[in-house]
Amino acid sequence: MTKNYNADSITVLEGLEPVRTRPGMYIGGVGQKGLNHLVYEIVDNAVDEHLAGFCKNIYVTLEADGSCTVKDDGRGLPVDLHKKGVSAERVIMSTLHAGGKFDGQVYKTSGGLHGVGSSVVNALSKRMTVKVSRDGAVHYDEYSKGKPVAKLEKGLLPVIGKTKSTGTEINFLPDDSIFEKTVFKEEWIKSRLHETAYLNPELTIYYEDKRKGSEESIVYHEPEGIKAYIGELTKGRGKITEPIWFKDVMENTEVEVCFQFVDAFEENLHGFCNNIFTQEGGTHIVGFKSKFTQLINSYARQLGILKDKDENFTGADTRNGMTCVVAVKYPDPIFEGQTKTKLASAEAGKIVSAVTGEKLEYFFDRNVDVIKAIIGCAEKSAKIRKQEEKAKTNMLSKSKFSFDSNGKLIACSSKDPEKCEIFIVEGNSAGGSAGNGRDNRYQAILPIRGKILNVEKASIDKVLANAEIKTMINTFGCGFSEGYGNDFDISKLKYNKIILMTDADVDGSHIDTLLLTFFYRFMPELIYNGHVYVSMPPLYLVTPKSKRGEARYLYDDRELARYTKDHNPSGFDLKRFKGLGEMDASELWETTMNPENRVLKRVEIEDARLASEVTEMLMGSDVAPRRSFIYEHADEAELDL
Numbered sequence: 233m234t235k236n237y238n239a240d241s242i243t244v245l246e247g248l249e250p251v252r253t254r255p256g257m258y259i260g261g262v263g264q265k266g267l268n269h270l271v272y273e274i275v276d277n278a279v280d281e282h283l284a285g286f287c288k289n290i291y292v293t294l295e296a297d298g299s300c301t302v303k304d305d306g307r308g309l310p311v312d313l314h315k316k317g318v319s320a321e322r323v324i325m326s327t328l329h330a331g332g333k334f335d336g337q338v339y340k341t342s343g344g345l346h347g348v349g350s351s352v353v354n355a356l357s358k359r360m361t362v363k364v365s366r367d368g369a370v371h372y373d374e375y376s377k378g379k380p381v382a383k384l385e386k387g388l389l390p391v392i393g394k395t396k397s398t399g400t401e402i403n404f405l406p407d408d409s410i411f412e413k414t415v416f417k418e419e420w421i422k423s424r425l426h427e428t429a430y431l432n433p434e435l436t437i438y439y440e441d442k443r444k445g446s447e448e449s450i451v452y453h454e455p456e457g458i459k460a461y462i463g464e465l466t467k468g469r470g471k472i473t474e475p476i477w478f479k480d481v482m483e484n485t486e487v488e489v490c491f492q493f494v495d496a497f498e499e500n501l502h503g504f505c506n507n508i509f510t511q512e513g514g515t516h517i518v519g520f521k522s523k524f525t526q527l528i529n530s531y532a533r534q535l536g537i538l539k540d541k542d543e544n545f546t547g548a549d550t551r552n553g554m555t556c557v558v559a560v561k562y563p564d565p566i567f568e569g570q571t572k573t574k575l576a577s578a579e580a581g582k583i584v585s586a587v588t589g590e591k592l593e594y595f596f597d598r599n600v601d602v603i604k605a606i607i608g609c610a611e612k613s614a615k616i617r618k619q620e621e622k623a624k625t626n627m628l629s630k631s632k633f634s635f636d637s638n639g640k641l642i643a644c645s646s647k648d649p650e651k652c653e654i655f656i657v658e659g660n661s662a663g664g665s666a667g668n669g670r671d672n673r674y675q676a677i678l679p680i681r682g683k684i685l686n687v688e689k690a691s692i693d694k695v696l697a698n699a700e701i702k703t704m705i706n707t708f709g710c711g712f713s714e715g716y717g718n719d720f721d722i723s724k725l726k727y728n729k730i731i732l733m734t735d736a737d738v739d740g741s742h743i744d745t746l747l748l749t750f751f752y753r754f755m756p757e758l759i760y761n762g763h764v765y766v767s768m769p770p771l772y773l774v775t776p777k778s779k780r781g782e783a784r785y786l787y788d789d790r791e792l793a794r795y796t797k798d799h800n801p802s803g804f805d806l807k808r809f810k811g812l813g814e815m816d817a818s819e820l821w822e823t824t825m826n827p828e829n830r831v832l833k834r835v836e837i838e839d840a841r842l843a844s845e846v847t848e849m850l851m852g853s854d855v856a857p858r859r860s861f862i863y864e865h866a867d868e869a870e871l872d873l
């Protein structure tokens with residue numbers, strides 16, 4: 233049973249000011265991602281109350297006024313007097329890192345970015361109201377930009393009503409002086425809520441969007457838990473096995489795994505720790521993978537499928553075609569990595585490995601046909617791997633794969649990777665003017681002819697045979713990883729920025745998409761580490777008829793609309809740029825390449841799972857939505873100041 237918290241069990245640090253001056257430190261960024269993080273933060277607290285065993289329902293509402301309301305039916309935040317002489321609720325909401333100490337039983341969804349708590353959301357909200365139902369009364373508090381507004385009576389919250397229920401309700405309106413975008417992106421929020429429901433089978437989450445034009449309400453309740461999640465992830469694929477599921481608790485750590493083999497040439501493995509999607513993996517994933525590989529190899533030998541002289545299947549062989557969720561509930565986890573989503577707690581890995589061994593041996597001993605089907609997948613993938621290794625070695629050995637860029641690269645003079653940037657330019661004409669307009673000390677140009685290969689479906693030897701792909705691999709210098717060998721080494725990357733500079737039309741966005749798919753599939757770390765950018769050439773040039781005014785470049789239709797609102801249409805000439813080739817070298821430099829005033833959008837794939845769906849979508853039939861997707865989901869503009 234969880235120890236009963238009350239006011240004096242809260243350790244507090246002072247002040248919310250740092251959150252408003254450096255919000256990126258606390259929620260990762262003030263773009264779309266940071267905005268959505270506010271919702272996750274509050275929802276996570278309600279989920280913690282569920283994990284503690286007291287909350288069954290959570291209500292998430294995107295209000296018509298742009299605010300968000302989250303409500304749960306847990307015990308209700310403590311409101312009694314804290315030793316600081318004010319209500320515990322106010323201490324929790326208005327000081328950083330306020331929170332209970334970990335007593336081992338409570339699985340907090342906190343750790344790194346995740347556990348900053350509701351006080352950060354409060355600091356970054358223009359308005360926040362808190363209603364706590366407990367002890368028969370509804371207690372009310374209100375804040376503006378983190379500063380308390382409601383008057384306390386002898387340190388206690390005003391009571392605004394009577395109630396028989398218990399729970400916490402928080403409404404917050406993001407502060408538009410901090411966030412550039414204050415419109416929540418519902419697909420990310422819905423995906424996260426659905427994922428949370430899969431991970432917590434006894435929880436029901438009621439989602440409602442009341443905003444004009446996107447009204448909808450959905451109930452997320454997945455009593456089948458991650459078995460249903462696997463069913464969702466393998467929808468429409470040819471099934472090789474049924475979902476295989478097991479769950480156990482060992483040393484106060486809950487391990488739950490579900491996987492299924494499908495007839496596809498890919499591995500799809502998601503890890504979670506205390507409901508946090510561990511995008512960068514960690515010990516729980518390593519523990520599962522190593523045990524699974526060991527088991528498949530030992531069964532393959534026991535069944536005489538692998539002979540003594542045969543080498544073992546590699547890990548990747550045994551997981552080819554596997555879609556899997558590994559979810560652990562581990563008290564006081566340690567997270568590491570670029571986005572604090574890599575579980576570092578070694579103990580967790582050991583426990584996952586032990587539970588996996590015990591449960592799968594029990595299952596495979598009683599389902600020989602299933603283990604045989606799984607081994608069959610491993611055999612198929614080992615055969616293809618060996619063929620590809622052969623193809624790759626003779627490809628590498630042939631001088632064709634020499635380390636030049638087939639003479640197409642317009643190199644820069646500096647060799648300092650930190651300073652150098654490379655523009656991938658569509659077509660030779662634009663390449664020409666980019667070559668003349670650039671700063672040749674730090675800016676290299678790689679013109680690519682027409683469409684590059686669609687790597688989404690192609691096999692590795694076809695990919696390596698493609699001239700454009702080969703040129704890029706050679707030019708970047710960091711190799712690539714195609715899933716088996718990991719020959720990618722980001723420390724060898726020769727450029728700090730890889731900038732896609734294509735026409736702002738359908739063809740250009742198709743090229744962007746093909747390039748992004750190539751990077752995502754073969755050099756994902758380039759994206760994770762923020763090296764990939766999309767340039768934003770101007771769409772229009774407005775030249776006032778009267779000599780007094782000066783010509784101006786406009787970068788999108790919104791700027792044009794604003795310009796035409798402030799200037800009468802007959803007073804200026806409007807030129808629409810159809811492609812980069814229409815700009816001469818100095819225009820291209822001034823508007824799109826000069827770090828002083830260019831606008832670059834950093835490509836950042838927040839969630840590998842969604843990204844792979846996105847790559848599917850991006851590789852779909854119609855091209856149009858691609859450019860909008862790339863710009864809509866890229867992070868805020870990287871202004872080189």
Ligand code: 28F
Pocket residue numbers: 236237238241242274275277278281302303304306307308309310324330331332350400401402
């Ligand atoms: C709308 C978002 O935040 N729900 C929450 C609780 C309940 C307790 C609690 C929360 C004490 C010191 C950590 C109540 N009674 N929904 C929410 N429900 N926090 S947040 O306690 C805070 C702890 O800091 C609670 C007894 N124990 C805990």
